[in-house]
Amino acid sequence: MHNLHRALGLATTPSTTTSVFDIAKQRPVQPVTLVRPHAASRAARFFVEKFPGRSMYAVKANPSPALLQILWGSGITHYDVASIAEVRLVATTLPDATLCFMHPVKAAESIASAYFDYGVRTFSLDSVEELEKIVRATNHAEDLTLCVRLRVSSEHSKLSLASKFGAAPGETKELLFRARQAADALGICFHVGSQAMTPEAYANAMERVRAAIVDAAVTVDVIDVGGGFPSTYPGMEPPPLERYFETIHRAFESLPVSYSSELWCEPGRALCAEYSSIVVRVEKRRGDELFINDGAYGALFDAAHIGWRFPVELLREPESRSKDMPFSFYGPTCDDMDHMVGPFYLPADVQAGDYLEIGMLGAYGSAMRTAFNGFGSDETVIVADEPMASLYVGDEREVASNVVTL
Numbered sequence: 559m560h561n562l563h564r565a566l567g568l569a570t571t572p573s574t575t576t577s578v579f580d581i582a583k584q585r586p587v588q589p590v591t592l593v594r595p596h597a598a599s600r601a602a603r604f605f606v607e608k609f610p611g612r613s614m615y616a617v618k619a620n621p622s623p624a625l626l627q628i629l630w631g632s633g634i635t636h637y638d639v640a641s642i643a644e645v646r647l648v649a650t651t652l653p654d655a656t657l658c659f660m661h662p663v664k665a666a667e668s669i670a671s672a673y674f675d676y677g678v679r680t681f682s683l684d685s686v687e688e689l690e691k692i693v694r695a696t697n698h699a700e701d702l703t704l705c706v707r708l709r710v711s712s713e714h715s716k717l718s719l720a721s722k723f724g725a726a727p728g729e730t731k732e733l734l735f736r737a738r739q740a741a742d743a744l745g746i747c748f749h750v751g752s753q754a755m756t757p758e759a760y761a762n763a764m765e766r767v768r769a770a771i772v773d774a775a776v777t778v779d780v781i782d783v784g785g786g787f788p789s790t791y792p793g794m795e796p797p798p799l800e801r802y803f804e805t806i807h808r809a810f811e812s813l814p815v816s817y818s819s820e821l822w823c824e825p826g827r828a829l830c831a832e833y834s835s836i837v838v839r840v841e842k843r844r845g846d847e848l849f850i851n852d853g854a855y856g857a858l859f860d861a862a863h864i865g866w867r868f869p870v871e872l873l874r875e876p877e878s879r880s881k882d883m884p885f886s887f888y889g890p891t892c893d894d895m896d897h898m899v900g901p902f903y904l905p906a907d908v909q910a911g912d913y914l915e916i917g918m919l920g921a922y923g924s925a926m927r928t929a930f931n932g933f934g935s936d937e938t939v940i941v942a943d944e945p946m947a948s949l950y951v952g953d954e955r956e957v958a959s960n961v962v963t964l
């Protein structure tokens with residue numbers, strides 16, 4: 559175990575006994591990232607067993623090699639990559655994984671290297687220019703799976719992905735037709751936006767897919783419903799994932815595609831949100847504002863920039879007996895923007911020197927950390943206790959019931 563931890567760049571704390579309270583007792587000066595391999599593994603097995611098709615992991619949500627190994631070990635064989643660096647990372651970490659290059663706007667050099675150096679055969683596109691680029695860069699390869707990305711609504715999602723990518727209805731007919739001629743297998747893909755709060759988002763997008771197939775009258779081999787599967791956060795508790803899977807399955811079954819066509823999805827957030835959390839120290843209290851040692855330039859980008867609320871818990875023993883009240887946070891950098899408005903509910907007597915756990919940071923939080931202004935830390939510890947909330951266990955850890963929802 560020692561060597562494994564070292565190889566993965568993790569702390570060598572014994573993984574079976576360490577709990578979040580043990581970490582706080584050590585009074586770390588820097589923020590500490592806690593990882594929960596069992597939570598990521600549980601999420602991956604859930605998708606592998608219950609999604610009615612193939613689940614590929616969207617690597618951008620959290621590219622940690624340790625996490626990639628866990629997902630691979632739990633049955634995730636396909637990986638959605640968006641840059642040549644992600645191609646290299648996954649190819650090096652998981653040499654037998656299948657990579658799909660699902661960014662619709664790529665450098666020709668990246669396409670060529672992915673195809674010739676790393677055996678990538680699946681590419682997405684949303685324009686005729688990109689199609690021609692892929693055909694040229696792969697030297698007119700005849701073994702390509704080409705996925706045409708449709709533009710769909712993000713109205714049911716917390717983070718829009720509706721403006722940047724995707725062919726508009728007027729463009730899809732010609733694009734599907736031309737991609738069909740260049741491809742060995744033709745796919746249609748979309749992304750409903752991240753943290754889709756209702757299965758309706760997928761049902762509506764599948765209607766766009768149906769219209770596009772009927773309009774272009776092409777044979778489609780792959781339907782890829784993209785990412786957007788939610789996790790659970792204060793004030794954002796989605797319906798069970800099974801409901802999403804049922805809706806998608808029903809819509810897929812009624813599409814005019816051949817019996818041998820495949821259904822794919824590309825979850826990022828849903829596979830890794832529960833994987834990690836952080837332990838931070840309160841450095842100062844000013845009324846209902848807490849100055850903590852991680853923030854917008856660390857793991858809390860979404861909390862600062864889009865007002866995302868993450869679950870929080872005061873790590874004090876014996877437990878505080880004060881009632882909860884709402885707080886906002888300031889991060890450690892000298893920048894006014896390093897502010898997380900919350901509200902984050904904590905006992906009213908929280909004070910400088912206290913430690914907090916901030917949960918559900920495995921997706922995007924960990925991936926977007928920087929070292930701006932000399933803050934941040936790579937210290938990572940494996941813990942065995944449950945995440946602060948979970949979509950995959952009925953019986954959540956006790957603190958989950960303290961999470962205030964508005």
Ligand SMILES: *Cc1c(COP(=O)(O)O)cnc(C)c1O
Pocket residue numbers: 616618619638660661749751752753784785786787824825826827828921
């Ligand atoms: C970001 C992204 C995903 C993952 O999205 P989540 O909302 O994290 O599930 C999947 N596919 C593509 C093409 C993406 O850009």
